[in-house]
Structure formats: structure tokens, C-alpha cells
Amino acid sequence: MNLDLVHDLQAVYRKTLASMSCPGLISNIREQAGKLDWETGCFSSTVLLILMLLDTEKRFKVYSEQEEATTWLINQLTYAQATETEQADFVLVLNTARVGDLEEALRRANPGNLLNPHKGATVFVEADALSGENELILCGPGIAGASYISVRTKGSWIEARAAKNFEYPLGVDLIFTDSGDNVLCLPRTTQIARQEVG
Amino acid sequence: MRMKYQFAFFDEGSKREIRRATLKAVAIPGYQVPFASREMPIARGWGTGGLQLTLSLVGKDDRLKVIDQGSDESVNAVNIKELIGKTTGIAITEETGEATLIQSRHRIPEIPLHAGQILVLQVPLPEPLRYFEPSEYETKKLHAEQEYSGAWLMLFEQIMKYGHMSTGADHPVLVHKRYVMAPSPIPRFDNSKLNDSEALILLGAGREKKIYAVPPHTEVVSLDFEDFPFVVEPFQGVSCRLCGARGVYMDEVHDEETGETLYQCNDTSYCLQRLNEKRG
Structure with a gap:
């Protein structure tokens, strides 16, 4: 591995921050992800996000076919503690998760409370593909007018997310990654509508 | 003895803490996210919040501009530039348009910021409700309940006393129709630059241990009354x-x-x- 934990993670952070402040902006972190050669059961881009944000002060929950092994690995890499979804600061729904796991994760994730809305969970979702196609229309802070994205995942997360984020400022913030090392962020402020066809 | 510091002074754990808080701050515009503010080699109240944000952001390819009340060359700006320059080796500029990161004390530059730039503002008092409520827990409750009568009353009292709103700087704003926010002691003249900004604006208060943010293209409205509209200098x-x-x-x-x-x-x-x- 020749990942530079200082400079590469800084570059990943700036790209993630750019995507979080401009929802719909898909950032690519292939340059940094390409330096990882670990077998982790996650996309390389997800591992970079984990290294960037998790440490001993945070708790996480993994949804994956290899949940136990991945949980152990993340704990070894970051010293973050595994916990149940309701208590997790970071919920990871990996590409190998079962159908329905994403909806369950969103339903059970901690939305914070009115005194401390920042305690709302951050949910990492490994999508099949992310693109700027006109499937979903986004609006809200960070977006001039509207922006367009397409997110291919196993589950239908839009309704579950809307239900969780119903009472702003409570809610969860989503960070999607895909196998092409793209990163897309959907903070709780972003409103999503489906593009009408025809 | 000459110490060799880590890139951008901080250990990676400190950067991680600040980065987590910053991402949450961007996700909840105007909300003050508490964070574990670090001891810095400059005194609290001299821009430690802004400095911590800048150090958590800065990378090898950045061009940094630091301003103190509009000046690139006053003591606060020079000290901060030297600290960041010496611990990162990045290029320092005075050109607003060229800079990728701008740390500022109490001004937003005259040249409009562009997309991709990040403006970091130093904040002495992040709590806009502190003037009438000394308890942190109580102000948190007021924010939670969106109970901002006190902020309006403060402005109303100024009108009753002086005939106009007398906030010299730090005139409170409403962000994304939800949180009343202290925009840091920028003059009222600069308040409109927060609204629908092209650049990301991050605000850091080191002594008060708070980070908050205004993402690009976010609605920011200065508090005022129908019969006493907000006016700039x-x-x-x-x-x-x-x-x-x-x-x-x-x-x-x-x-x-x-x-x-x-x-x-x-x-x-x-x-x-x-x-x-x-x-x-």
C-alpha cells in the first residue's frame, strides 16, 4: 500500500466536502482509491471515507454479507466500536448487503435530536452506479436551481430517507460511493423529486 | 532545537475531529456544531477557530489568502499566514481570485468569490442569543425550539433606544429559514454576500468550540422589521x-x-x- 494517510485523505476530504456542500456534485477519488490494495469487502472509496472519518470516538454498524469480518476489519483499522444501528454515528450499507437492508438501515438510523441534530447518523451507501443522468431532481442548499443525479442501488431508499428526514433539522446524511470510486453526498437539507417521464 | 511539524501542524486525529464537525455543519446550515477545539500556538480569540478549520482543509495544492479586517498585512493575518506557510509549504497569495482557501477576520472580500473557493471566517462569539441568555444549555433549547424572540427583541430595543438597529457588525441572520446565526463580526455591508454565495463559507470559533457553515446557494436573510428594514453602512x-x-x-x-x-x-x-x- 502506498496510500499517504495525510495527503491522500486530505484530498478525499476536500472532494467529499465539495460534494457535501454541493449535493448532486459527483466527485471522483480514483487517484487515491487506486493506491489501496487491501481486501476489505468494501469499495476502495468507502475504505477511504472510513479512514477519513472514523476513530475510537465513533461507533458504527455494517450491513453486508460479510458483516462480521468487515466489522472486525474496520475496528482494527480505526479503533471505532461496532454497535447497533440506532446508536451508530456511521452506518455502512455495503454493496453486498441484502435487499431491504438499506431501507432498514435508514429506518433505524439515529436522526439526532432537536438539541443536538448533528448527532444524526451519517450513512455510507455503496451503490451499483452513480451518475449525473436525469433520474432524480435535487434542490436545496448548495444547489443553484436544481441538479440531476441517478443512483442505482438494490433498495428503494428515497421514501425511507424522506420519512427519516421529515422533521428538519433532524435526519441522516447520506454519502454514496460506487465501484468507479465516485462519491455523492445527500445532506438532510436536500429535497429529492423523481423526474416525470413523458 | 528545530522541530519538524506534521503537515498542517495538526495530528491526523485532530483533523478527523474537525472534518467530522465540518461535514455536519454543512449538512445543517447555520447550526453550531460543537467540536473538541485544540490548543493552538496562538492565543484564543486570535482566530484559533478559523485556523483549525484552515489546517483541517489545507492541502499541498492550495493557495492561501489570509486577511484581517480587510488587510493582508496586519499582525493577525501575517502570524496565521506564517504558521500555515511554515507547516505546509503551500503558496500564499494576496489575490482574492487566485486563492483556493481564504481565511478572514471580520470581512468578506470585495471581489466576488467563485465556486470551489472556501472562505473561513474567524468567530469570537458564535452564539447570536448570548446577549440575553448566558446559559449554553438554554440557548441550545432556544435554537431547538426555533424560539428567536430574544434576537428580535434585541433589535427592537436598539430601535427604541437609538431610533435604528445599532448592530455595528455581527448583525444576526436567518439561515435556510431555520437557524438564527451570528455571521461573525463582519460589517452589515458584507451580510448580503453570505446569501446565495458561490463559495462555501465555514465559520470557526476556537474558544467557544463551535463550527458552523453556510453552503453555497443558501438563503441567508438579515433580521429586520417591515417598518425598519435592514440597512448597510x-x-x-x-x-x-x-x-x-x-x-x-x-x-x-x-x-x-x-x-x-x-x-x-x-x-x-x-x-x-x-x-x-x-x-x-
């Missing part, structure tokens, strides 16, 4: 004595010999740029 009929600029924020300079009042641009790099353009 008036500079009508005034131009800069050096570059002739109008419609920018000015410093008032008294010439003791002649007794004359003169004006010059507060944003020194903007003024210099205009002078250089004039010279060709």
Missing part, C-alpha cells in the same frame, strides 16, 4: 482616496493637520489591484 458620494473606488466598504481616515475626513478601501488587496490596473 452608507457610503454614498464617497470614493476611495487611493483608487477612486465607489460602492465598497471604506475605512474613515482623519487627517489631523487639515481636519479633513478621507476614505479608503478597507479591502487592501482590492485597492492595490485597482491601482495596479490603472497603472497598466
Whole structure:
């Protein structure tokens, strides 16, 4: 591995921050992800996000076919503690998760409370593909007018997310990654509508 | 002994803490996210919040600009630039348009910021409700309940006492129709630059251990009343004595010999740029 934990993670952070402040902006972190050669059961881009944000002060929950092994690995890499979804600061729904796991994760994730809305969970979702196609229309802070994205995942997360984020400022913030090392962020402020066809 | 510091001074754990808080701050515009503020090699109240944000953001390819009340060369700006420069080796610039990261004390530059830039503002008092509520827990509750009568009452009292809203700087704003936020002690003149900004604006209060943010294209409205609308500092009929600029924020300079009042641009790099353009 020749990942530079200082400079590469800084570059990943700036790209993630750019995507979080401009929802719909898909950032690519292939340059940094390409330096990882670990077998982790996650996309390389997800591992970079984990290294960037998790440490001993945070708790996480993994949804994956290899949940136990991945949980152990993340704990070894970051010293973050595994916990149940309701208590997790970071919920990871990996590409190998079962159908329905994403909806369950969103339903059970901690939305914070009115005194401390920042305690709302951050949910990492490994999508099949992310693109700027006109499937979903986004609006809200960070977006001039509207922006367009397409997110291919196993589950239908839009309704579950809307239900969780119903009472702003409570809610969860989503960070999607895909196998092409793209990163897309959907903070709780972003409103999503489906593009009408025809 | 010459110490070799980690890139950007901080250990990676500190950066991680600040980065987590910053991402949450961006996700909840105007909400003050508490964070474990670090001890810094400059005194609290001298921009440690802004400095911590900048150090968590900065990378090898950044170009940094630091300003203190509009000036690139006053003590606070020079100290911070030197600390960041020496621990990162990155390029420092005075050109607003060239900078990728701008740390500022109490001004937003005159040259409009563009997409991709990040403005970091230093904040002494992040709590807009602190004036009438000393308890942190109580102000948190007031924010939770969106109970902002106190902020309005403060402005109302100023109108009753002085006939106008007398906030010299740090005039409270409403962000994304939800949180009342202290915009840091920028002059009222700069408040409108927060609204629908092209650049990401991050605010850091080191002593008070808070980070908050205004993402690009976010609605930011200065608090006012229907019959007492928000007004900025008036500079009508005034131009800069050096570059002739109008419609920018000015410093008032008294010439003791002649007794004359003169004006010059507060944003020194903007003024210099205009002078250089004039010279060709």
C-alpha cells in the first residue's frame, strides 16, 4: 500500500466536502482509491471515507454479507466500536448487503435530536452506479436551481430517507460511493423529486 | 532545537475531529456544531477557530489568502499566514481570485468569490442569543425550539433606544429559514454576500468550540422589521482616496493637520489591484 494517510485523505476530504456542500456534485477519488490494495469487502472509496472519518470516538454498524469480518476489519483499522444501528454515528450499507437492508438501515438510523441534530447518523451507501443522468431532481442548499443525479442501488431508499428526514433539522446524511470510486453526498437539507417521464 | 511539524501542524486525529464537525455543519446550515477545539500556538480569540478549520482543509495544492479586517498585512493575518506557510509549504497569495482557501477576520472580500473557493471566517462569539441568555444549555433549547424572540427583541430595543438597529457588525441572520446565526463580526455591508454565495463559507470559533457553515446557494436573510428594514453602512458620494473606488466598504481616515475626513478601501488587496490596473 502506498496510500499517504495525510495527503491522500486530505484530498478525499476536500472532494467529499465539495460534494457535501454541493449535493448532486459527483466527485471522483480514483487517484487515491487506486493506491489501496487491501481486501476489505468494501469499495476502495468507502475504505477511504472510513479512514477519513472514523476513530475510537465513533461507533458504527455494517450491513453486508460479510458483516462480521468487515466489522472486525474496520475496528482494527480505526479503533471505532461496532454497535447497533440506532446508536451508530456511521452506518455502512455495503454493496453486498441484502435487499431491504438499506431501507432498514435508514429506518433505524439515529436522526439526532432537536438539541443536538448533528448527532444524526451519517450513512455510507455503496451503490451499483452513480451518475449525473436525469433520474432524480435535487434542490436545496448548495444547489443553484436544481441538479440531476441517478443512483442505482438494490433498495428503494428515497421514501425511507424522506420519512427519516421529515422533521428538519433532524435526519441522516447520506454519502454514496460506487465501484468507479465516485462519491455523492445527500445532506438532510436536500429535497429529492423523481423526474416525470413523458 | 528545530522541530519538524506534521503537515498542517495538526495530528491526523485532530483533523478527523474537525472534518467530522465540518461535514455536519454543512449538512445543517447555520447550526453550531460543537467540536473538541485544540490548543493552538496562538492565543484564543486570535482566530484559533478559523485556523483549525484552515489546517483541517489545507492541502499541498492550495493557495492561501489570509486577511484581517480587510488587510493582508496586519499582525493577525501575517502570524496565521506564517504558521500555515511554515507547516505546509503551500503558496500564499494576496489575490482574492487566485486563492483556493481564504481565511478572514471580520470581512468578506470585495471581489466576488467563485465556486470551489472556501472562505473561513474567524468567530469570537458564535452564539447570536448570548446577549440575553448566558446559559449554553438554554440557548441550545432556544435554537431547538426555533424560539428567536430574544434576537428580535434585541433589535427592537436598539430601535427604541437609538431610533435604528445599532448592530455595528455581527448583525444576526436567518439561515435556510431555520437557524438564527451570528455571521461573525463582519460589517452589515458584507451580510448580503453570505446569501446565495458561490463559495462555501465555514465559520470557526476556537474558544467557544463551535463550527458552523453556510453552503453555497443558501438563503441567508438579515433580521429586520417591515417598518425598519435592514440597512448597510452608507457610503454614498464617497470614493476611495487611493483608487477612486465607489460602492465598497471604506475605512474613515482623519487627517489631523487639515481636519479633513478621507476614505479608503478597507479591502487592501482590492485597492492595490485597482491601482495596479490603472497603472497598466
